Amino acid sequence: xxxxxxxxxxxxxxxxxxxxxxxxAEKVGQLHMPSRINAVADHEMIANGMVGAxxxxxxxxxxxxxxxxxxxxxxxxxQRVAMSSRHGIxxxxxxxxxxxxxxxxxxxxxxxxxxxxxLVYDQARRAALEAVAEGINWTFAPMLDLVxxxxxxxxxxxxxxxxxxxxxxxxxxxxxxxxxxxxxACGKHYVGYGLARGGRDYAAAEIGQTSLRNMHLRPxxxxxxxxxxxxxxAFCAVDGLPMHANRHLIRxxxxxxxxxxxxxxxxxxxxxxxxxxxxxxDLREAAKLAINAGVDIDMVTGAYLTHLVELxxxxxxxxxxxxxACARVLGLKVRLGLFDPENPALPGNADSLPxxxxxxxxxxxxxxxxxxxxxxxxxxxxxxPLIRHSGEASKGGGPEGxxxxxxxxxxxxxxxxxxxxxxxxxxxxxxxxxxxxxxAEVTQIGKALKERIPTAIVDDGRFSDLTILRARExxxxxxxxxxHAARSGEDRSLATIDLPVGQLEYLQALSRxxxxxxxxxxxxxxxxxxxxxxxxxxxxxAYHPGIEAGPALVDILLGDATASGRLPMTFAHTTGAxxxxxxxxRTGRPTLEAPLGAGRYQDVPSLPLVPFGTxxxxxxxxxxxxxxxxxxxxxxxLSVTNTANNTVREPVxxxxxxxxxxxxxxxxxxxxxxxxxxxxxxxxxxxxxLPTSAFGYYDYSVDYRVDNGEIELTAGWPRPxxxxxxxxx
Numbered sequence: 001x002x003x004x005x006x007x008x009x010x011x012x013x014x015x016x017x018x019x020x021x022x023x024x025a026e027k028v029g030q031l032h033m034p035s036r037i038n039a040v041a042d043h044e045m046i047a048n049g050m051v052g053a054x055x056x057x058x059x060x061x062x063x064x065x066x067x068x069x070x071x072x073x074x075x076x077x078x079q080r081v082a083m084s085s086r087h088g089i090x091x092x093x094x095x096x097x098x099x100x101x102x103x104x105x106x107x108x109x110x111x112x113x114x115x116x117x118x119l120v121y122d123q124a125r126r127a128a129l130e131a132v133a134e135g136i137n138w139t140f141a142p143m144l145d146l147v148x149x150x151x152x153x154x155x156x157x158x159x160x161x162x163x164x165x166x167x168x169x170x171x172x173x174x175x176x177x178x179x180x181x182x183x184x185a186c187g188k189h190y191v192g193y194g195l196a197r198g199g200r201d202y203a204a205a206e207i208g209q210t211s212l213r214n215m216h217l218r219p220x221x222x223x224x225x226x227x228x229x230x231x232x233x234a235f236c237a238v239d240g241l242p243m244h245a246n247r248h249l250i251r252x253x254x255x256x257x258x259x260x261x262x263x264x265x266x267x268x269x270x271x272x273x274x275x276x277x278x279x280x281x282d283l284r285e286a287a288k289l290a291i292n293a294g295v296d297i298d299m300v301t302g303a304y305l306t307h308l309v310e311l312x313x314x315x316x317x318x319x320x321x322x323x324x325a326c327a328r329v330l331g332l333k334v335r336l337g338l339f340d341p342e343n344p345a346l347p348g349n350a351d352s353l354p355x356x357x358x359x360x361x362x363x364x365x366x367x368x369x370x371x372x373x374x375x376x377x378x379x380x381x382x383x384x385p386l387i388r389h390s391g392e393a394s395k396g397g398g399p400e401g402x403x404x405x406x407x408x409x410x411x412x413x414x415x416x417x418x419x420x421x422x423x424x425x426x427x428x429x430x431x432x433x434x435x436x437x438x439x440a441e442v443t444q445i446g447k448a449l450k451e452r453i454p455t456a457i458v459d460d461g462r463f464s465d466l467t468i469l470r471a472r473e474x475x476x477x478x479x480x481x482x483x484h485a486a487r488s489g490e491d492r493s494l495a496t497i498d499l500p501v502g503q504l505e506y507l508q509a510l511s512r513x514x515x516x517x518x519x520x521x522x523x524x525x526x527x528x529x530x531x532x533x534x535x536x537x538x539x540x541x542a543y544h545p546g547i548e549a550g551p552a553l554v555d556i557l558l559g560d561a562t563a564s565g566r567l568p569m570t571f572a573h574t575t576g577a578x579x580x581x582x583x584x585x586r587t588g589r590p591t592l593e594a595p596l597g598a599g600r601y602q603d604v605p606s607l608p609l610v611p612f613g614t615x616x617x618x619x620x621x622x623x624x625x626x627x628x629x630x631x632x633x634x635x636x637x638l639s640v641t642n643t644a645n646n647t648v649r650e651p652v653x654x655x656x657x658x659x660x661x662x663x664x665x666x667x668x669x670x671x672x673x674x675x676x677x678x679x680x681x682x683x684x685x686x687x688x689x690l691p692t693s694a695f696g697y698y699d700y701s702v703d704y705r706v707d708n709g710e711i712e713l714t715a716g717w718p719r720p721x722x723x724x725x726x727x728x729x
Contacts (some may be wrong), residue, residue, distance in 0.1 A: 003181045004229055004335045007261065013328045015337075018394035019323065025050070025309055026460030027326040030089070032305040033265070034405040039077035046091075047082040050305060051328055052410050053092035053138070053297060054078065060268045061490045062096055063433035068438065070095055075135030089330070090346060093182075094138040095434055096156060097177075099123070100546060101130035103362045104430045104437035106374035107524060108143060110543030113615075114373025115651035115673050117172040123370055124176025128183045133359040134572035137336055137345040140186045140232060144219035147569065151199025153492030156432050156544070158194060160568025161612060162670045163215050163579045165307035167222035168652065174226045180353070182336050182345045184229030185341055189267060191249060192217050193234040199578065201491050204237040210236075210663055215583070221258060223673050229262045229332050233270055233295055242277045244270045244286075250294035263328045266290065267298040272301040283307060289290075293315055296325040346612035364440060364548055371545035375563035377616035378529070379539040385515045385559025386476055399430075411515050415474045416456040418449050419467050419510070422480035422522055423460050431544030432489030441547050443543035445480055448550035453557060454621035464506060468513055477514040478557065479507055481521055485544055488524025496575045498528045511535040520553065526571045530609050535677035541567070550629060562644075565617055568649055571610035573715035577601065582655075583666035611718040613653050613670075618644035619678060624715045624723040633691040634727045638715050640686055642678035649677045653684050657712045662699045668717065671695070688713075692729050 019027065030052035037046060037054045045051055045507035056075075058067040059110040075093055080174075099105045105123045106113075124142075131139060132170055143157040144166055159169045170187065177185040192212070207216060220231065231254060234243040242250065244266055254260045260528075267654045271290045272283060280286035287303035288311055298304040311317040337343045344353035367563070423426065426442035446458035457474070461467050471477045481503045487494070498504070499521075511517055519536040521527065524544055533539060545552060555561035572580045600606045620640035629635075642648045672688045696706040712729055716722035 001512045004178045004227055005181075005337075007335060011331065011334045013704040015327050015334060018087065018089075018330060019326060022049075022326075023321065024319070026087070028304055028308045029320055030329045031297055031308070031322070032300070032302070032327045033092075033094075033299045035300050037078055039074075039081050042078075042682075043081055046078060049085045049087060049089065051082065051091060052621065053094065055094035055299070055613055057096060057435075061631060062435060063098070063489045064486065064492070066437070070134055070136065070351060072134045074426060075122050079135065079347050079517050082112070090333060092138050092329070092333065093136055093345070094139070094140060095131060095136045096433055097127050097131045097136065098141045098143075098347065098433035099127075099431065100367075100434070101127045101436050102359070102366075102438070103127070103367055103418075104434050104546040105132060105367055105370045106545045107156045107431040107433075107543050108159055109156055109524070109568055110374030110431075110545055110565070111370065111374055112165055112169055112568035113543065114115045115165065115372070115566055116373055116675060119370060119373060120169050120172040121176035122366055124173045125179045126358070126366055127356050127453050128177045128180045130359045132180055132183050132345050132353055133350055133356055134279070135345055135347075135350075137183050137338065138186065138230070139177055140188060141177065142170045142185065142187065142223075143189065144170045144187050145189055145194030145224060147194040148581040149196075149199040150497050150526040150569065151494050151575065151578060152191075152194065152196055153201060153432075153488045153494070153525065154490055155569065156488040161570065161583065163218040164567070164670045165568060166219035166405070170219045171222050171226040174223050174228045176466040178227065178229065180355075182338075182343055184234050184262075184332060184336060185223075186230040187220055188232035188267065189229045189234035189236075190231050190243065190254065191234060192221055192243070193236050196236060198492050201493050202235050205392075207238055209702050210698055210700060213702060214666070217253070220254070224254070224258050229335060230265055231260065231262065232265050232267055233266050235270060237277060241640075242274055242279060242294055245279055245289040245293045247273055247293040255294055261331065263296040263325075263332050264294055264299070266295050267301045268299055269301050271295065271298050271303045279689070284311070287311065288317055290323050291325065296328050314667065345357075355637075362547065366511065368548035368552050368555075369671070371548045372556070372561050372563070374543045374545040374613070375553065375556055375564050376541040376565040376567055377538070377563040377609055378541050378614060379533055380616065381537045381538060383476065383518060384557065386557050390713060396503040408456045411475050412473050413475055413595050414455070415454055416449070416476050416478065417459060417467075417470050417474040418446055418478045418480065419458055419459040419461045419471070420480040420506075421461065421645065422482065422520075423458050428486075429522065429549040430546060431485045432492070434485075437547070442719055443548070443550040445550040445553055448554045449557075452554050461506065464509065468509055471510050472513045474515065476516045476518060477510055478518045478520065479510055481507065481519065482523045482542070483527065485524060496528075497526065497572075497578070498575070499532070504531055507532060507535050511609050518557070522549075528574055529571060530573050562618070564649070564650055566613050566615035566653070567610060568612070570608045570612045573604040573609045577604060580608055583669055585664045586667055613718055616647045617650055617719070618642055619650055619652075620717070621716045621721060621723055624713065624725045626725055626727055627687065629727050629729070631680060631692065633694070635687060635689045636713055636725060636727065637685050637687040638723060639683050640676050640678060641683040642680055645680050647677065647679050649675055652676050652715065653717065654688050655714045655717050656695065657714075658695065658707060659712065660709060661697070661707055662705065663697070665697065668714065671713070696729050
């Protein structure tokens with residue numbers, strides 16, 4: 001569970017007594033969250049109790065630009081003003097600490113590829129330590145939006161398309177962030193933001209009640225159960241009703257049915273945007289809609305500060321709604337220990353934070369361990385790991401009819417050429433939403449390779465004709481390509497998911513002359529790899545992996561580490577096949593190609609180009625077998641044998657299909673995953689213990705049900721040797 005302590009009866013009495021001394025205006029002040037307040041310029045507003053929280057961000061899409069960073073001195077200065085006000089109430093101080101702070105880890109989608117809850121926890125905890133050391137007590141992460149459309153730039157912030165993965169990794173992130181006890185996580189964006197129509201950021205989402213319950217709400221419920229301190233409302237409208245005015249989903253479901261006791265915060269200007277949505281004629285009406293819906297904190301709009309007092313005095317807003325919101329904010333501050341003068345996030349106390357000494361340097365070991373999991377091996381015909389032997393040339397990557405450079409002794413044995421826009425890159429490897437990361441801390445891929453292979457040629461490809469000449473002589477060409485971090489993130493939607501302009505042509509030219517071609521693609525979203533896969537002898541998919549990207553990649557290329565990731569999102573054949581997911585529903589007219597009914601096109605295959613869960617494995621799976629099945633649940637197990645020369649730590653995925661159900665259900669759904677650690681040549685048993693409730697779902701009446709009957713379980717999909725068994729529940 002979270003280490004934010006629960007509110008005790010004494011805590012609630014403290015909040016109640018404090019509020020009894022506060023004026024209505026001071027209560028409203030606790031709901032006001034301006035950006036980047038200054039101890040001098042905003043002194044009067046802070047000292048008068050008109051600010052309850054602030055965030056340090058450069059603007060509405062702060063993740064797209066690196067600002068001057070946040071410093072403890074600036075945070076402490078505003079806290080001192082707040083703590084010298086009439087009631088001495090400290091501020092909530094927010095910062096977008098998304099996938100690291102000073103130490104930048106892989107983007108969340110890259111973290112999801114590892115399917116390692118412990119690793120997510122460790123990275124979130126480290127980020128929290130570094131943030132609290134600078135006075136931050138609130139991060140706007142994790143993002144829990146389920147995503148299945150790669151055109152949407154914010155897929156980079158998500159853990160992918162599986163509700164189970166989002167729930168478990170999101171919970172791990174909440175626990176990690178909140179483990180330091182004085183920083184709160186924020187589950188965002190509640191709810192449906194990942195379904196923005198056409199992948200266009202901020203567009204409306206159309207979600208039926210069964211999809212909402214069975215897929216999109218699940219990660220948020222898991223975060224609430226884990227004790228997350230705050231939830232952020234989504235920008236989007238859900239079935240026509242913007243979330244910042246959605247009383248049912250906020251008050252009835254989140255605060256009512258689930259019993260969420262934390263604070264609901266608006267997204268940047270989300271309350272003001274109710275005017276743009278057409279629900280409110282002005283900010284006054286927007287404030288009324290939002291407070292009624294249950295939004296407790298107004299981020300940057302100023303609608304609450306300007307209008308709530310008058311709305312209460314006119315009788316249009318019950319004072320109880322303001323009291324409830326204020327109590328939630330103050331209660332969160334109590335949970336964070338902000339009324340404790342020794343709190344490490346408060347002025348003068350940084351050295352009292354347990355583990356503070358760790359923040360004096362970057363945690364490169366953890367960053368490299370995280371980066372390994374963000375690399376996914378999608379193809380390898382034996383060229384990897386690189387073996388610098390006598391140089392006998394293999395029959396290469398050139399298409400039929402074009403002479404191979406290996407014929408005629410052109411190739412220089414052992415020569416490696418590294419080329420592409422990423423060879424000397426640093427900034428782009430950090431990924432989107434890295435406000436406090438320093439590109440100078442990133443070890444370049446070219447430098448990392450030269451340290452291991454001094455004879456390697458590093459060529460950034462600016463002169464493609466020279467690159468081609470060098471590639472002809474190489475035993476192995478490694479092309480590192482992909483999209484810059486600036487092409488993913490908030491407000492970075494694409495109409496096509498092809499490689500950036502010119503990169504495919506570059507790879508095609510290399511493939512015509514390369515003896516062996518290894519392609520590494522860095523990106524923040526799934527891209528169209530259909531024309532790329534045939535060109536390469538090996539292809540490694542890499543999300544933006546953070547500060548240790550270069551050394552981690554070289555370790556993988558040379559066989560000192562394994563690209564251990566699995567795809568957390570499905571890759572389509574083309575942009576026109578989006579959205580796509582492993583959880584597609586069955587249709588009434590399946591095809592021979594897709595017997596369960598994955599949909600169909602005339603011009604591309606019906607099945608995905610690269611399915612969810614794809615990734616390299618050194619494990620050989622035995623048959624899946626039933627250990628036990630009772631009315632309480634089932635236990636199944638399979639043996640996994642390590643065929644590698646080193647210890648393997650890999651995720652093992654278990655899917656299920658319900659053949660007959662009350663509503664149309666997905667073709668397959670991930671029901672469990674576990675990490676298997678197996679010594680060289682050893683065989684281990686992986687056991688999955690599943691409660692009966694794991695096979696349940698919400699039906700059309702929004703009742704949760706488990707159907708009695710057979711369930712098909714499959715381990716190892718999408719491997720060709722996937723193994724299945726049928727159980728009865």
